[in-house]
Amino acid sequence: MGSKTTTKDRHTETAFINVGPSHPAMHGVIRIVTELEGEKVLGADVEIGYLHRCFEKDCEHVGWNQAFPYTDRLNYVSPLINNVGWAMAVEKLFGATVPERCQYIRVIVSELSRLVDHLTCIGAAAMEVGAMTVFLYFMKAREFLYDLIEWLTGGRITISYVRVGGVKADLPEGFEDKLRRVLAEVLVVIKEVDKLLTRNRIFIDRMKGIGRLDRERTIAYGITGPLLRAVGVPYDVRKDIPYLVYDRLDFEIPVADDGDSYSRYLVRMEEMRQSVRILQQALEQIPGGAIAVDAYGNELTGADMVELAKRGQVKDYVDAKAKVDLTLDYTDSRNASRVNLVGDRTLTLPSKEETFGNIEGLMAHFMQVMDNWGVRPPVGEAYHAVEGANGELGFYLVSDGSGRPMRARCRGPCFFPMAALHEMLVGDMVADIVPAFGSINMIAGELDR
Amino acid sequence: MEQATDNKTLGALKEKFGESIIESGLDKGDALAVIAPAAVHEVIRHLRDELGFDMLVDLFGVDYQPRRPRFEVVYHLHCLQRNERFRLRVQIEEKKCELATITDLYPVADWLERETWDMFGVVFKGHPNLKRLLMYEPFEGHPLRRDYPINKRQPLIGPPS
Numbered sequence: 001m002g003s004k005t006t007t008k009d010r011h012t013e014t015a016f017i018n019v020g021p022s023h024p025a026m027h028g029v030i031r032i033v034t035e036l037e038g039e040k041v042l043g044a045d046v047e048i049g050y051l052h053r054c055f056e057k058d059c060e061h062v063g064w065n066q067a068f069p070y071t072d073r074l075n076y077v078s079p080l081i082n083n084v085g086w087a088m089a090v091e092k093l094f095g096a097t098v099p100e101r102c103q104y105i106r107v108i109v110s111e112l113s114r115l116v117d118h119l120t121c122i123g124a125a126a127m128e129v130g131a132m133t134v135f136l137y138f139m140k141a142r143e144f145l146y147d148l149i150e151w152l153t154g155g156r157i158t159i160s161y162v163r164v165g166g167v168k169a170d171l172p173e174g175f176e177d178k179l180r181r182v183l184a185e186v187l188v189v190i191k192e193v194d195k196l197l198t199r200n201r202i203f204i205d206r207m208k209g210i211g212r213l214d215r216e217r218t219i220a221y222g223i224t225g226p227l228l229r230a231v232g233v234p235y236d237v238r239k240d241i242p243y244l245v246y247d248r249l250d251f252e253i254p255v256a257d258d259g260d261s262y263s264r265y266l267v268r269m270e271e272m273r274q275s276v277r278i279l280q281q282a283l284e285q286i287p288g289g290a291i292a293v294d295a296y297g298n299e300l301t302g303a304d305m306v307e308l309a310k311r312g313q314v315k316d317y318v319d320a321k322a323k324v325d326l327t328l329d330y331t332d333s334r335n336a337s338r339v340n341l342v343g344d345r346t347l348t349l350p351s352k353e354e355t356f357g358n359i360e361g362l363m364a365h366f367m368q369v370m371d372n373w374g375v376r377p378p379v380g381e382a383y384h385a386v387e388g389a390n391g392e393l394g395f396y397l398v399s400d401g402s403g404r405p406m407r408a409r410c411r412g413p414c415f416f417p418m419a420a421l422h423e424m425l426v427g428d429m430v431a432d433i434v435p436a437f438g439s440i441n442m443i444a445g446e447l448d449r
Numbered sequence: 450m451e452q453a454t455d456n457k458t459l460g461a462l463k464e465k466f467g468e469s470i471i472e473s474g475l476d477k478g479d480a481l482a483v484i485a486p487a488a489v490h491e492v493i494r495h496l497r498d499e500l501g502f503d504m505l506v507d508l509f510g511v512d513y514q515p516r517r518p519r520f521e522v523v524y525h526l527h528c529l530q531r532n533e534r535f536r537l538r539v540q541i542e543e544k545k546c547e548l549a550t551i552t553d554l555y556p557v558a559d560w561l562e563r564e565t566w567d568m569f570g571v572v573f574k575g576h577p578n579l580k581r582l583l584m585y586e587p588f589e590g591h592p593l594r595r596d597y598p599i600n601k602r603q604p605l606i607g608p609p610s
Binding site: 048049052054056057058060061092095217219220221222224233235240241380381382383392394396398406407409411415416418419420448449 | 476477479503504505506507509511512513523525529532534536555556557559560561568582583584585592593595
């Protein structure tokens, strides 16, 4: 062939490959401009902001309760956790605590959301390395959970279930039993997937040692959640800064050692089992019994009850359960007082019987929903953090005494690992970008807000 | 803000930086201090190195218009070992809207400060890469300022001709 030239003699350049915002394996929209030498990644420049929808600016223009649909769309795979986080931050401004049953309900929905998020993350990550079956198994398990969430809140993803001072409605009848059955099935699915993936040679080869970030850098980047637990730091907002009733529930914080994609997978799998454990305990401990029924066992429609009340025939009706529209189920006054702060009219809407049954209720309802009039926290600021599926989800709210926030800051947990992504990818191959990125569980809604 | 007598961090800060601290105490159970802008880098370095606050939890701006000083930059720091949280607020004037960067102390401050610059226009002196993070490059203005109207239109951008 002639003279011997080695690779060193040839003039080489690094290549810039754009893993562009529109990409099938990018969860959401992210642009990673990678500098490659052959297959090895030398550096990466991460560009975000493609899903910026001005959450923080929008919240300054709506009431404190009207911000819930915006919070749904932050981390859209675990919207209930966002809702709970916002409600708790506003309640911290007031210095209010919701009733105990409401706290248990918020814990239950947070853990359901966390299960959904981890199922989606591991399912998608497994599919990206080729394990399509695992994705479908987890989607099946996720459907069981979505059925429950739909029964409770009316929606699957954008649910706006929580309110300042309470939740929208109580748990429906039969919810606890169905939840127990669903949890048993979810555990079976997790066990199946564990057998398929955890000691699978191909999975381990694809995930072990990939996307590694060591302990000091993880802490220096302010990363929390499964990524911090995967380097051995047992920091979890539920244990370290307990809120709601997490201090009464017995669960463990899984930690792993390596800080790579495989460790994060193990941490998330174990967290799912711990979430199931929390849910089972919450179901045991939740206070409040059966709903009262009419003295004659009848179900009156809401209109009938109002008619009777207008005629003064309220003797047997105090304990009655009205048959209302599906969307208003379990929002009647008996349930409302168990899950809302009804004593304090400035925070929650009165139940429909009171709104349509007496003038005080109507006035309270009117004053609550009037623009810039209802929920008005005292002047001040508050920061409240909850444990989101990806880490510490915090809301910092500043109130100027009016019915709208002056500043609403969301500390999205995915922001911090994404700031560190360029360090995680260095040294790995092009094919490792996708599993490394998948193990972060970046949700663009939370990253860009 | 209530006074905190038994909070060691506040005590240590008052001792070392007494003249830079404008206010300090507990607000709804959270320890916080309001400090002068010139002292930001020193105070945070002291918190990180001597008092053990190894994690920067958050960094963002707040616009208090029409109050003077107009802007505030808030830092949330966390000490993993003692499970302790601390909030630092710095008030800056609109005319002199700049602060020292803490990118050398916490690498994540790179992105957080970029976002604060993007949204509020606070310049971080010494920042390696102060450009837009969430907005696109030709965007004009700083959106989270209270005088930026929510329905303002931007000049259209198209392919380079």
